Amino acid sequence: MFNYGYFAFDSKEDLLAKAAEYWNPGKVSFWKDAGTPMVIDRREGYFLYDMSGKRLIDLHLNGGTYNFGHRHPELVEVLKSGLDYFDMGNHWFPSVARAAFAEKLVKTAPHMKYAIFGSGGAEAVEIALKTARYATKRRKIVSIIKGYHGHSGLSVATGDERFSKIFLADRPDEFIQVPFNDEGALEEVLRNGDVAAFIVETIPATYGFPMPRDGYLKACQDLCHKYGTKFISDEVQTGLMRTGIMWGWQGYGLKPDIFVCGKGLGGGIYPISACMVDEDCGGWLIEDGAAHISTSGGSELGCVVGHHVIEMLQRPEVISNVHFVAEFFARGMAEMMKRHSDIFVGVRQRGVVLGLEFDHPEGAVAVSRALYENGVWAIFSSLDKRVLQFKPGVVLDVDLCQEILDRFDSAMPRARQLLKSGRRAA
Amino acid sequence: MSEHMTFDAPRLSVPDRALSSARMKVGRAAWAARYYRSFSRDAVLAIAEAVARAGYEKAGHFADLAVAETGFGVVEHKKIKNELCTHTLLDHYRDLDLVTPRIDAERKIVELPKPAGVVFALAPATNPVATVYYKAMLAILSRNAIVISPHPVAKSVSVAAARHLAEAAEAAGAPSGLIQCVEEPSIPLVQDIMASDRINVIIATGGTAMVRAAYSSGNPALGVGPGNAVAYVDPSAGVDAAARCLVDSKSFDNSILCTNESVVLTLDSNRGNMERALRSAGAHVCNEADTDRLREYLFGKGSLNLAAIGKSATWIAERAGIRVSPSARILVPVVATPGQDDLLFREKLCPVLTLTSAVDFQQALTFAKHTARRGAGHSAAFHGDDTARLVRFSQEMPVYRVVVNAPCSQGAAGFATYLPPSFTIGTGFAGRSSVGENVGPQHLVQWTRIAYGKDVPADLSGIDLSAVSTDRATARAPVAAPPPERESFDRDALRQLILEELRSLQGAGK
Secondary structure, eight states: OEEOSSOEESSHHHHHHHIIIIIOHHHHHHHHHHTOOOOEEEEEBTEEEETTSOEEEESOGGGGTTTTOBTOHHHHHHHHHHHTTOOSOOTTSOOHHHHHHHHHHHHHSTTOOEEEEESSHHHHHHHHHHHHHHHHOOOEEEEETTOOOOSSHHHHHHSOHHHHGGGTOOOTTTEEEEOTTOHHHHHHHHTTSOEEEEEEESSOTTTTOOOOOTTHHHHHHHHHHHTTOEEEEEOTTTTTTTTSSSSHHHHTTOOOSEEEEOGGGGTTTSOOEEEEEOTTGGGHHHHOGGGSOOSSTTOHHHHHHHHHHHHHHTSHHHHHHHHHHHHHHHHHHHHHHHHTTTTEEEEEEETTEEEEEESSTTHHHHHHHHHHHTTEEOOEETTEEEEEEEOOOTTOOHHHHHHHHHHHHHHHHHHHHHHHHHHHHO | OOHHHHOOSOSSOOOOHHHHHHHHHHHHHHHHHHHHTTBOHHHHHHHHHHHHHHHHHTHHHHHHHHHHHHOOSOHHHHHHHHHIIIIIHHHHHTTOOSSSOEEETTTTEEEEEEEOSEEEEEOOSSSHHHHHHHHHHHHHHTTOEEEEEOOGGGHHHHHHHHHHHHHHHHHTTOOTTSEEEOSSOOHHHHHHHHTOTTOOEEEEESOHHHHHHHHHSSSOEEEEOOOOEEEEEOTTSOHHHHHHHHHHHHHGGGGOSTTSEEEEEEEHHHHHHHHHHHHHTTEEEOOHHHHHHHHHHHHTTSSOOGGGTTOOHHHHHHHHTOOOOTTOOEEEOBOSSOOSOOGGGSOOOSSBOEEEEESSHHHHHHHHHHHHGGGTEEEEEEESSOHHHHHHHHHHSSEEEEEESSOHHHHHTTSSSSSOOOSSBOOTGGGTOSOOSBOOGGGGEEEEEEEOOTTSOOOGGGOOOTTTSBOHHHHHSOTTSOOOOOSSOOHHHHHHHHHHHHHHHHHHHO
16 A cells, blocks of 8 residues: 555556556557566655665666666755745746745856756746847758757757657757767858757757767867857756766867756756846846746746755866766776676767667667666666667766666676567577 | 844854864865775875975974964974974874885785775864874874864964975875865864764864764764873982973973973972072072962863963963063972862973972872872883883873983973874873874774694785785876876876866866
8 A cells, every 4th residue: 555645556556557548559558668667656766666675776867867876865955945935936026936046056157147947947048049049030940850858839940850850849940950070061052141049059969969079069169159059058967067078069179159058957856947148148137028928937846945955066076976977987997898798889978867778679679677676766768779878877876877787787698588588589 | 214224144044164174174075085995005195294304494484474373382392393393293104104004924815905084183282283184194194084174263374384295295295186175164063074974983182072972972982181291300300300301391382282381290309409400401480379369260160261371471461460481481489388179280281390309209299199080091201220110100100101310391292202203192091092192194094814733735925915005006097098108107296187177177267
């Protein structure tokens, strides 16, 4: 019996049946078929507990949402304390929490002028694209093939057709896609001078973290400036120290005109996102500040949490820890690749953002399952199932890192077995 | 008007950032320890040398800051103490190899050193910088990482000193985070970290309460408590030499060391001589009225007046209302009979040395034992040539160091004797501590013993122990991009490369 006070379920099976009946039958059956039928019950630190009681170490982190782990005690304390004073607030009016958080964010990126808040990454992207259109008075948006920026109207149109066509939300006339790591292709489409923005994840997550070639992003930014197009960095998965530095673009020597962040900004306990714009792009905030409105965007509770998230990320101990974790997995995964070179063929890494490549079109699905069976939860890349997203948190400690590596090693024979049977089936 | 408009207190409660950051320091130290535990002896010594050099260079600077911040002690003496914890300390332990596996072919035993991991160290207000230096050096030599929690009244200088050593260590190849210091120490913070399962051992130097808390934490601890040293001057001693030792010891850093003599005890027949000798050595020997004034000033409120700690003799005399020569180096109140109850027989941590005398050696011994119970397990001094009495004294006294014909401050701490130089003086079972020696790096390492059966053949010479400790270069080489294999492996060049890479990594984080 799973009695939660407000509701109760007899068993995990009971829950799965209800979830399929009332919530999302597609997702319920997908995970069952994938061999990873997780229903997260308790969660604490970097651990998830399935309803069955099985413990999993979380390396999915929902793209960095749980950068500090689940329910980090300090962040929980901040939110609880915030609830004694604030609620979501009234988005029409200036607010202490929003002003303080906006200032805190702008100070992390001094060439930026304003922080515009949303409640999720897609909303922040939406603001970014609208802002670019405002600033350029152009309509076209360029993104990369297999890029991913969210599921709302404009953001979903920048992404893979898997998510747009089903809802008739693809808009090929205005939304153009070019191959990643190909600045020539970008220049082709910018040349007409009618593109408002080029939006790109600093390292494309859902595509499996392919690393930008040396100089690629800088070249894209320069091309944008040459043709009067705004360069937008999507930092939803690469921001917040995940690449070893506060914002991923800083590590590539960029100065985006606009960048967006979300996920971990709310510490995994209160949703908030932000679109950061420079002075030129932020003109609409003077002309008509109410041109974009969001009741839950920039909720004061989220601002209080986000303010603390940034403060924590700026601590020297956290910065040092990120480097230790990154170095540990750089070495550890190189060792694993040597030991399992028949299936494990590549590591893409920057900071604690890792993509592990397996030598099979669905390799990461099998590895994800094998890891799940060995107590580790890491998800494959939706748009390149050869690649496992492997996303350690920024405050992981040395013992847990070692345990993750040991479990990874133990999971490889099972992954090999799954892949063999998969190959036969295919 | 709302209450919020009248008070300036925060309207939201804010998590304890100091505690949170201290916990993160422990995590960082665990990372450093993980890498450092396999460093080679050469790499360890190179780091120790670099830290000793850096510490020595700034010994005076930090002595200045320590006295300015705490108001305790004498700058020039603190400088000496700081210096002693650099090259002198390293020289003492240079040949104590805690890194290389040991092979005992005859007993068929191989021993592998296993460092503790993360050392959590408490430092007192009285010797802030010397303790930071000393404990950091112990950690380095034993291949441990250390997080130091300074006394709150000495936090700025302690943090600065620890940072200075940490930078030198890192520049010499140590992992980042090997030496850290808590910036905002507090009692709840110390209790929280002491009880944490992320630390491996506590070294607690401080007051009784802190030491007991360390032992109650559930973690392994090396706790050392306060002292109350008795110096016995036997009639066989040259009184002038003994008096010089006593005055030197008591005036050193204004008696701030826990090893300093608290009481000087002689026989009635020798007391006149002793008074004269002390006077000529620079002491102000108090008459009865002065003695009363001093007692009132130091212990008028029942416990030691903290304002007097580490202050000079003339400073104390002025406040106690005693007229002394400006050249007076110590104050000597005289208690005619060695009773137990006089407050002046307690630990004083200032240049006040209580003189008393016994009718015979037996009474002297009885009194000395009782007095030493207030600083049980600590130190005592003996002046004289009568070795029979020396042995009896040492056998009966509940102390683990008896310094002979030398100043006890510097003697028990290993700077005027051949004892190990230390600012953590083990007070042993008598002082409810797990360690009775002067604490050294060997207390922070344990050994895994590989033991063959007595009657089974064992070829220990064939055992390859090269993987047990690796050179820093090979340990830290990024495996993601392994350096090309070369016939002539240029270790120094590689080490340099890695250092540069680490620096750039740190730079990127700023």
